[in-house]
Amino acid sequence: MQSQHTPFLIIGGGIAGLTLAIGLRKNGIDALIAEAAPEFKPVGAGLVLAANAMKAYRVLGMNETIADAGNAINHFDILDHTGKLITSTAMDAVGDGTPNVAIHRAALHQVLVNELNPENIVNDFLSKEISIVGDKYEVTFENGRSITCDYLISAEGIHSVVRDWVFPGSQLRYSGYTCWRGISDIVKGVPFDKATETWGPSGRFGIVPVGDGKVYWFAVKNGPENSEKLRSYNKADLIQAFTDYHALVSQLIQHTHPETIIFNDIIDLKPIPRYAKGNMVLIGDAAHATTPNMGQGACQAIEDAVILAECIKSQSTVAKAFETFEHKRLRRTHQIVNRSWTLGKIGQLKNRGLIKVRNLLLRSMPSSVNKKNIEKVYDFKL
Secondary structure, eight states, X not given: OOEEEEEEEEEOOSHHHHHHHHHHHHTTOOOEEEOSSSSOOSOOOEEEEOHHHHHHHHHTTOHHHHHHHSEEEOEEEEEETTSOEEEEEEGGGSTTOOOEEEEEHHHHHHHHHHTSOGGXXXXXXXXXXXXXXXXXXXXXXXXXXXXXXXXXXXXXXXXXXXXXXXXXXXXXXXXXXXXEEEEEEOOTTOOTTEEEEEEETTEEEEEEEEETTEEEEEEEEEOOTTOHXXXXXXHHHHHHHTTTSOHHHHHHHHTBOGGGOEEEEEEEEOOOSOSEETTEEEXXXXXXXXXXXXXXXXXXXXXXXXHHHHHHHHSSSHHHHHHHHHHHHHHHHHHHHHHHXXXXXXXXXXXXXXXXXXXXXXXXXXXXXXXXXHHHHTOOOO
């Protein structure tokens, strides 16, 4: 078996892992990233980097580059299925005016990869087993290779092998709804600077312009877990599922290449009490995978990466840095996971009577309350 050694090993070359590696490199530490995918491909849908994530990237000096690669979102509206407004939020008036940036996941990934040396990333390294050899960790991969390290960071996502090894018993939860995501050509009637979610009895439909004449959309529908019927939906099936929604819904689905549509059941990780143990730490979805209802999954992973890099810089030992990171992150990330879970239940109501009550309550909520709640989420601190 071929083996190599590195002081810092990051398992996972997604947003969390790449951002951490950039933060460490700025502190003079060259970490090795072991990524499961055989190669990086321009795939995926879109995401919104909320103000807290952009503030974190500002610490790394990357916020302007990322903003240039995406599209600023200044307003967020929730609509009913006919297109009538339920709530509206001027995002550029929240907090200190830091923009929310919608971006294609592949575009963000490329920006991050460009900040690192190619030799800092190895591909086709899917983690298989973890063991302790002396005072070091040894990670064995599906390709037959192994890597030993002094400090192990799992950024490998919700199905983290490291987490299941060091903290056995963690629970993944199915939300009760599933999701299709796609990238469409922009159509008439979609503002360039506004994101919307349509809430109705058939589920939710999100519309997020990501720039370059493209729109990221997502369709969320209640259903059984691992449903082959839902997994097999084509564009016509999706259009039919949301047939009584306003016209933009069907138009965007129609203008989407079928091969770009991604299907996933929505699951999260029930909050766990620890993220760190000795010289090992979890970040991103490996630590606190959340449902996407608050748009904070990637954002919290980015916060993790920037804060962890700062902890490693400022603490006397790496183990102390990992412990400090855990102390800083547990409460905030648990709150996000729990609030997002609850919001999903509210957004996915099917009973028309309850939907009317929900919409009435949301319409009557003072804008100051909504603004305060958003500002709390967008308040990034090292």
